[in-house]
Amino acid sequence: MNVQSVSNAYQCLLQGNYNQAAMLYEQAISTEPELKTPYWYLGLVLLLQGQVAEAQTTWLMGMVEGEPAQVELWTEELRAILIQEATRRESLDEPAIALSIRQQLAEICPNDINNNLRLIELAIEQQTYTGDELTELGIIDSIGEQRDAVDLDQLMSTLKKILQYAPLHPPSLELAEACVAYAQTIEQASALINILQKAAIETAYIKKCTPMGVSLAELALRLDPQNREILYHLAALYTLAGEYPQGIETAKLCHSLSHEVPDIIFANYLQLKALLTAGGTYWQQAYPINEQQQLLLKSLVEEPATQPTHLQISRLFNANSFVPYLEDQPQAYCEIRNRIAQLCQTAVQLEDQQTVGRYKERHEKRRQLGNLTKPLKIGYLSYCFRSHSVGWLARWVFQHHNRERFDLYGYFVICDPPNDPLHLWYVNQIPNVFKSNSYREIAEQIYQDEIDILIDLDSITLDTSCLVVARKPAPVQVSWLGWDASGIPAIDYFLGDPYILPESAQEYYTEKIWRLPHTYIAVDGFEVNVPTLRRDQLDIPSDAVIYFSSQRGFKRHPDTARLQMQILKEVPNSYFLIKGGADEEAIEAFFKELAEAEGVESDRLRFLPGVFSEATHRANLGIADVVLDTYPYNGATTTLETLWMGVPLVTRVGEQFAARNSYTMMMNAGITEGIAWTDEEYVEWGIRLGKDELLRQQIVWKLRKSRQTSPLWNAKQFTRDLEDAYEQMWQRYLNASFSNFP
Template identity: 50%
Template sequence: MTFTTVSANDLQQQAFQHLNNGDYEQAAHLYEQAIEQEPENKSHVWHLGLALLLQGQEAEAQTAWWLGMADGEPEQIDQWTTDLLQVLQTEAERREQLPDHPVAWAIRQHMREIAPQTINNLLKIVQLSLTLTTFSDEMFDELELIELLQAKDAVVDPELLLQTLQTLLEHAAHSPSTLALGEASIEHAHNRARFVDAILRTAIEAAHGYLNPDLACLLGELCLRFEVFEVEVMRHLSTFYQNAHQYTKAIETAQACYELTETLADRVYANHLVLKCLMGASGYLAESRVAIERQEELVRSLLKSAPDDIDAVSACRLFISTFFFPYFKDDPATSRPIQNQLSSLCQSNIQRIQAETTPELLQRSPAKSNQFSPTKKLKIGYLSHCLKRHSVGWISRWLFQHHNRERFQIHTYLINQPTISAFTQQWFVDQSDHTYGFMGCNNTILERIHQDEIDILIDLDSVTLDGMCELLSAKVAPIQATWLGWDASGLPAVDYFIADPYVLPEAAQDYYSETIWRLPQTYVAVDGFEVGIPNLRREQLNIPSDAIIYLVVQGGYKRHPENVRLQMKILRDVPNSYLLIKGGADQESSKRFYEQIAEEEGVASDRLRFLSWAVDEAVHRANLGIADVVLDTFPYNGATTTLETLWMGVPLVTQVGQQFAARNSYTMMMNVGVTEGIAWSSDEYVEWGIRLGQDATLRQQISWKLRQSRQTSPLWNTKQFAHEMEAAYEQMWLKFIESK
């Protein structure tokens, strides 16, 4: 009888096949045979231990490896350890590719026991624990990874380090471990720009998508430590600070950013940020005046030079850089043409870039037989980053609810909403035929709108979102209109600005580039607001029960010194009256601002009360009931706050101007049938404020009118409003196809 002896090499190959196929017991048996034939070949031992480990026999695996090392000299043991780690590394990588993350994690834990200071393996353990959702800060601390990275002789793969940081930023951005790893990465980042890009993108998402400005600030500060793209980081960081109510840091960062900018286009935007931070804080009157005058000079210089080589990001930023003009003065005949020219300049640069990079998006698909039919079911697209618990969301939701779905197909494009809240789901997703979510403004949105063949695209954001410039400039819908979110943008690609008989004066078309489309009664309507339980009482504020309470409910942006001076005159002439000031701003600077003007007008500062903003909107509305009279701001009125005030039946004093922002309260009051409190001059504003403060009967009559208006007013009739808006869409469509 003849016996065939299988060589150790053949045994090893067969064992390896069994190992890959998951037959670990047979693989271990074959490796044992190979060891008998070649006891000096340690590779068989290392693979035997691996086969045992994969069977769950961890103790046996460790014993095999220990015995394999037992007869070696120190130098040999070092080399054998390296070889064993390579065997385990190869199998761990294979498991990660399958993917079989639990086994990969287990193998790497054994690698850690063998070589606890191998940084690259520890980084892989972090990645796997994040994938397996077993990551914790405690586990991270146990790895002692930060201490190892801080060592002078640390050896690390920079690419793997970046990948791990990116994974942490994606899954655990809020974790202290993420910031610690980011800081420890600074000395090992060969390409620091890539690290900053990853961290900054997460910071932006945290600030604007998840509304976590505190985290955004920490990540932004970390970016600065890498010492690359400092100006770009500071641009974002100034906004992060402001959103986190760190107003002093916001102002300092914005000013530092301005000092470091070089090109005219960059200086325009940087100064806009300075202005934004100063106004958001409130109380920086002299500095704000300097900044707004400088802004107008910079914008005029830019328009005069008319550059045609502006990149897309800079063009979008320039697009929003006149945002604060209407907050300072009511002069639309001057400010609107500047906005129009700036938007036109931005659009021309954007379109140049789009023509070079994405020409396919600039042309509508070949016309179908019914594409331009006057009776077709119209596809309406709504584009916004505010369709959530936001002023735009609170107001626009009713139109979505009452749309006629037999005549219109509704497409909703949500920007910067990484998660869909219950509010967004109920009022927008469930009320739309198709809803899409996007992070940032990019060609993906344009491609989606293009594929959906939208007939009328409604922009709800105007210049409140810089990326709207890029999206609307492409003109991917045959008709584009702006509604609700702000004044008109001035982009030539936008056909209409939706208004009503009151919110713009008759001569407004002279300085608007868009065609003003006036709805017959009101450009806005709601069916009401959710109202909670008030948590604000007079005794809390140390205000007598018989006192008159005036209330201002606007943030720092809208606090104009001349308007505040009028409010103090009212307070001075109405004995036993108090002014409550509510709205986001820096409390200390805002207090100094109001108290200085109060002193100049002879009003004691103890008649002023500064309130924090209610966390819950429903409670905020309930608290409006503490006021006898609400005093509106000028030259930038309230909008949603005015609607809430009127819904709660509280008398309002507003001054009417010429610009859109100075006529919002006017159109709302006209549409509820209340003219008491509408002032056409500063003197009338004071007169109405005094009269309403002194005449309790008049206040009661106005409150009764407001409550009765709930049954009769166009402002509270959203079914009628939806019908009027849809009629406007159909008329826009008819005008379009008649022009073809």
Template identity: 45%
Template sequence: MMTINLDNKISSTQKLLSIQQYEQNIVENTREVSNYWYLGLAFLLEGREEEAQITWMAPFLEFEEESEQWLQQLTEILLNAAQQQEANSNYQLAWVVRQHIKEFFPDDINNILKIIELDIDLNIHALENNINQLIEIISQLTEVPIFDENLLTTVLEKLVYPDPVNTPPFVNQLVETLVPHLENSETIIPLLIGKADAYYRCSNYYMSIYFAEFALRLEPNNLDCIIKIIPPLQRLGLDYIKKSIDWVKKYLTLAQEPIEQIIGSHYLLEAFLTSCESWEESVRAYQKHKSCLSNLVISKSDNETLVRMLPVGSFLLYMEDNPSENRLIRNGLAALCQQVVQKSFPENINTYKQRFNSTRPSLKERPLRIGYLSECFRTHSVGFLAWWLLKYHNRQQFDIYLYSLKENIYDPQQQAYKNEFSDRFHQECFSMVAMADKINQDEIDILVDLDSLTSYGNCAILALKPAPIQVSWLGYDATGFSTVDYFIADNYVLPESAQDYYTEKIWRLPQNYIGIDGFSVGTPTISRESLDISNDGIIYFSSQTGLKRNPHNIRLQMQIIKQVPNSYFLLKSHRSNHQDLQDFIAPIAEAEGVDLECLRFLPSAPTDMEHRANLAIADVVLDTYPYNGATTTLETLWMGIPLVTRVGEQFAARNSYTMMMNVGVTEGIAWSDEEYVEWGVRLGKDAALRQQIAWKLRQSRQTSPLWNGKKFAREMENAYQQMWQNYSGS
């Protein structure tokens, strides 16, 4: 038996007679066993534990009768005493009393649960032993265990919430053992969903799925449980994406509300496009998705569940190049979501505004405080592209703070950020409101959002506006929130007319909206010989996620291959199974009269450095439309490879255009489908032109602002200073 020092002894007069009086009662009536129970309890509460045990054992040894009834009576007295101590916050005494109840009735599930709760509160190291003992007791039962469900919920909350991800394995075993026996699952499902969320935030997708599916076992048609299974499956990629389609379809079958239908169609589109499934189904899903979004905006709904719509709208960019219409849908949706968020947290928002009104330091008083907000301070395109700006910031003129919405994971890029920014790198497991409060407490002057529509957390924080100036840069596109003041662009990536359909003011940098120092390149793992391609064969290359592929763009690419003799097309898609990509493209190629022997389907390279090295095999890279490459375009240009891109109207359809203009290459820029094919054919047939472009691209490494991260940092800093001057009037 375990004991503990009793620092909080209670007086024997608290609803108990004195030890002397109980001893006198026993002398006067030795057969009244309750006097032994109360005398032992009085000893116990005075810290005289051995005397208590001896006193309780006396009747059993002396009278040898009615032992079971006496044990029940003693246990009831001890339980009442324990509950009284708990009510009076005397938890150490309660813990000691319950240990003795456990000796008499070691299989009492509720008593052990209460001991576990006290273990947690008192930080007693018996926690694991007690949980394992409880698991063993339940596993040996032949009948359904009976226990206090509210007590179990309280215990699990205390076990799980402090660190949902890193809870010990024995806690998960306790969940598996007891939760299936709950009669009322309403209290425990939110706990399991919260645990699934926590694992998802730190990219532990398997455990996230495990807890979401566990919650679903308790309530098989619970939409909140189903929707927690879908994103981690899709993040795992490959065959898991196809598995997610069945879950999405189940979700849509059960969904009743328009918002639920939008959420479901959003994930269905992601699954269809990423896995290169039926294009016809993708189009139908998109049409329904867009129609539901439009109707929601028109309805001007004020439903609290609108917060789930915060980051929705990215598939408008993938499926069509129609910003004058689609931006208005996104802007309207953002306005509705922002209204709901701000209505939910008026005190926080008022606190932020008070700071804005009271402190407007001039640039001479102190350095500007710039906060960067992202889920992607890790091995990710955004994490890589942002690195150069953050690395080259002038730390004398600017105080830089990073706010990471992705929990701690082992990642070399993330570690580099931590090393570089030390205590200014904030990665606590905050709620979105708590993170907004942290940004406000740090007195950030300009908050820069790096993720845009890729992040629920970024959107929520931007809607709360914890900084007086908020800016969007990188990400997919602008968010559409009126709380965001500026959207960083340049003179090419958005046409002059774009301001007509953006709520944010477009801030055009003088040269380019991105600048980096270049890329590290590894050792190639493919060769012409390994791909059975002759040395004089012309190799076209396309490496994009399945989200960016569509039959129309692929048909244009096939027309190019068909017209260039001895040409081959190498294709791969990030997160897609290359067999799925082949099944998607082969029928289009056959319809265009392209021999399938001209196509090569490659699996994704295990590292970015290897991927870039393998790019060197290409003679020409064919871009996607209406969503161009971004990082992939930068990699292509860095490797000195000619690129054919189709320029559109939306931001996503002009990334390659602005990058090519900034390296001084116009060959390959197409303004129509016809030009796209023409450039593709010309570059395939004209080796001298390809060499000329390759030379320009090699020279651009020394001259282009695209490859000058330090210069780009100065341009961004100038922009920040001008923004602040406009705001402060200084």
């Protein structure tokens, strides 16, 4: 067969004329059977036609009579041809064909580590990757044995895609560990650190698998033990994973390595988060750190030495968010919060003046042309569209929204948890869903969607959401539900009610407090499973009085916990059930020390583990006679659950938003018994409700009756009130001068 015929056959292959190409290659084999190249190409043509068995047979026929050295040479020729065609198909954006070719190559040359790595990438692109391929192809062993053969760029690319696609599969971590040996230079180490750090964050916060996130971050730290960014993330991840001592020590190390004021502030924030979340005996360490934090924040807003970087700004938004857990001084707290928020927003808007200016210009044009005849576009921004307190509470609004009056949009931030029914519910319930981890992408999408009113459900609990609202992508922006107000000037309104904030609060809030007529939150109810707690299981007599408290460690202020011990002391035959995420040893030691100091036997305390589902937790509330609320940070979702289950509650009312949640919920459920305005009243109500069984029964009856009459349990009416507020906000915006809105 001459050179021209071979060329013609290959041209037919390139053109997709496989029958003609096969005929020409068969002729070549018939004419010159000692030439092997036609066998290789004929097999390739058959493979491209979907005839896998025939292709393998053809290749085998070409090699069957060869000596070992010849077979090795011919195999390399075949390998080169298959790689060339696979690469060509990839360049043509035909990954399925490239995958098929590389799968055959993996059988012919099982030790070709670079082909196997690329094969994994193609399987991921085709969404056929299961995670078992790493083991089946022997990739991890090959990486250790074939150091000189591995294409480092290909290895890093494959690792990155595996950690994005299947980080939870055990071999994924094994591959990451094997890759550490390849980081021989500063540049290589830096590239691998970036891959591992990003994967750690996404795995922990998006996939909701914190232990794997911790493992990946620890791997990155091995490459650079004093890398401050890794340590920042690792401190937060340890705390999130419940590894509190490691979180505290890592946060302290971050502090020692931080030198600029914004970085020291962030390191202090990490320490406070770890200490207060651990709770109990760790609390005392938090006070001096908080004092330093207040001084640093004041110095930053009064005498900024240099302009903070973008990363530093993103971390400043919530740098002071733990103060409400420590004290109830909202005026002083809000002053610092507002000034920090102003500093951050100014920096964000200066960073991209053109985009922010474009948004503002569009808003003004829309205001001039606006009317109320079209459905308002309402956008909801949150990372909590999932199994989360905010997710459970906000769902009723989406269920009852009037779809004729409002077009709904959902902007899901860092939110794609696997196997989460509530997340899937939101995805199906909201007609227009946009998911992204980029604040720029989210803000631009909000702008492109021409959202009229943007509702931020996160407040300062997430930096990404802060960065979005600070750019003002929607003409009217509102904070609701997720936390207290943020103080970000771009937020126009903060949704409240007649009780959640005192009238004087407007003096120190930058947002206009929009008070809904009854309550700032309502639900139609909660799902309840079969309880798993019994008195006899806890060795508690049937006639005993059971006090109950279920809160995270950062809500258990020592002063309030001491009041709870005083209540217990004055009520004979009473027990206290304590539950909530915290360091178990620290919480137990903390309460036992307080009990001893107040003269209460420690065997009257019971420490309960968490349960798998929220519905089971609610059912278990039925064991309680009285729930004792926390202060200065009340329960919120836990209070709603308590009232729904018909359990009397004792709460201490304060001045700040966080100290009035239970107050507004009780008022809207028609219950005043148990509302205390001082520490003394808190103890008095706790004792009275413990001793007066008839009063408890009356409250239980009132709570059960309230399910049919209370604004707290009428989410449909609440949604109508909320929608009326939206329309009034929009009308006010249209009527107002752009320069002085709101």
